[in-house]
Amino acid sequence: MAVHSHPRQNLAELTARLRQRDRRITGPRQLILDVLRREEHPLTARQIHDLLDCDLATVYRSLRLLEEMAMVKRFDFGDGTARFELLGQNDDGHHHHLVCRECSTVVEIGECFSGNFENRIARQHGFANVSHRLEFFGLCPECQAA
Amino acid sequence: MAVHSHPRQNLAELTARLRQRDRRITGPRQLILDVLRREEHPLTARQIHDLLDCDLATVYRSLRLLEEMAMVKRFDFGDGTARFELLGQNDDGHHHHLVCRECSTVVEIGECFSGNFENRIARQHGFANVSHRLEFFGLCPECQAA
DNA sequence: ATCTATTTGCAAATGATTTGCAATAAGGGG
DNA sequence: CCCCTTATTGCAAATCATTTGCAAATAGAT
Ligand SMILES: [Mn+2]
Ligand SMILES: [Mn+2]
Ligand SMILES: [Zn+2]
Ligand SMILES: [Zn+2]
Numbered sequence: 001m002a003v004h005s006h007p008r009q010n011l012a013e014l015t016a017r018l019r020q021r022d023r024r025i026t027g028p029r030q031l032i033l034d035v036l037r038r039e040e041h042p043l044t045a046r047q048i049h050d051l052l053d054c055d056l057a058t059v060y061r062s063l064r065l066l067e068e069m070a071m072v073k074r075f076d077f078g079d080g081t082a083r084f085e086l087l088g089q090n091d092d093g094h095h096h097h098l099v100c101r102e103c104s105t106v107v108e109i110g111e112c113f114s115g116n117f118e119n120r121i122a123r124q125h126g127f128a129n130v131s132h133r134l135e136f137f138g139l140c141p142e143c144q145a146a
Numbered sequence: 147m148a149v150h151s152h153p154r155q156n157l158a159e160l161t162a163r164l165r166q167r168d169r170r171i172t173g174p175r176q177l178i179l180d181v182l183r184r185e186e187h188p189l190t191a192r193q194i195h196d197l198l199d200c201d202l203a204t205v206y207r208s209l210r211l212l213e214e215m216a217m218v219k220r221f222d223f224g225d226g227t228a229r230f231e232l233l234g235q236n237d238d239g240h241h242h243h244l245v246c247r248e249c250s251t252v253v254e255i256g257e258c259f260s261g262n263f264e265n266r267i268a269r270q271h272g273f274a275n276v277s278h279r280l281e282f283f284g285l286c287p288e289c290q291a292a
Numbered sequence: 293a294t295c296t297a298t299t300t301g302c303a304a305a306t307g308a309t310t311t312g313c314a315a316t317a318a319g320g321g322g
Numbered sequence: 323c324c325c326c327t328t329a330t331t332g333c334a335a336a337t338c339a340t341t342t343g344c345a346a347a348t349a350g351a352t
Binding site: 173191203207210 | 338339340341342348349350
């Protein structure tokens with residue numbers, strides 16, 4: 001199963017989602033969506049900025065907006081820098097990553113542990129609306145050789 | 147099973163661990179260990195600093211040292227601020243948390259998903275030395291009522 | 293008490309992310 | 323197509339957590 005719902009979303013489709021919410025379809029936003037659209041791994045704001053021609057602050061503002069609109073998902077690899085991935089139409093984007101501690105290579109992980117585990121924890125402590133954040137870290141094949 | 151190996155570690159025992167590694171037993175370090183010793187949930191550097199009388203930079207430096215010495219474990223709740231917990235003697239500190247999205251209440255979680263899951267992922271992608279970072283988020287009982 | 297390598301306090305530097313504000317551009321109406 | 327109103331941008335300055343340079347203080351050994 002494809003981890004990402006990167007169903008070759010076309011820009012038109014994406015900008016339409018913006019329009020539906022009374023947001024303006026600006027140059028920077030299209031550029032950012034276009035960059036994210038062709039990536040399979042999450043990108044940092046700076047990486048996106050380096051591929052574009054617009055202010056870094058605008059990248060941050062746009063990503064925040066897109067995140068609020070559930071068009072983009074934020075990931076945290078614990079290195080103090082947020083990473084972003086584009087979401088598909090009806091995709092909540094819930095998935096995980098396996099990251100190399102040496103070279104930062106990223107592998108997309110679609111599977112997850114049993115939902116029972118999460119439900120049990122929620123019930124046990126009376127929490128509602130429980131979700132989780134999970135990332136794996138290790139040494140990739142290349143870095144093991146080196 | 148107790149999530150934390152907070153076996154009432156006494157300061158002497160803790161400072162001994164420092165001494166063993168040729169590190170000096172200074173006032174600030176004892177204070178920090180003493181604060182962590184009586185906490186059951188992870189604390190931020192600032193929280194520790196507020197309970198003490200030493201420079202914030204010293205708190206950061208000490209925590210870094212203690213982390214390198216595996217006496218303290220760092221956690222990341224995704225809010226851009228690291229949290230620290232004291233580790234027991236032979237405890238690698240691997241555990242998780244359930245955090246309230248509203249009031250930040252923390253519940254310690256000792257259980258974990260099956261190790262097979264992690265092994266399978268490691269094998270599938272040829273990664274070695276794979277570990278993970280997992281935290282749960284939800285609405286605590288109090289905040290549900292409110 | 294003395295000596296020397298550590299460690300501390302303080303201030304300045306970093307790096308990621310946010311924000312104020314004036315200039316610019318998007319989308320609607322005429 | 324032009325105009326108007328309002329959202330959005332670029333740029334610089336501000337924030338926040340964390341780190342670092344450096345001289346003064348101090349732990350631990352002699
Ligand atoms: Mn991904
Ligand atoms: Mn804990
Ligand atoms: Zn690698
Ligand atoms: Zn709560």
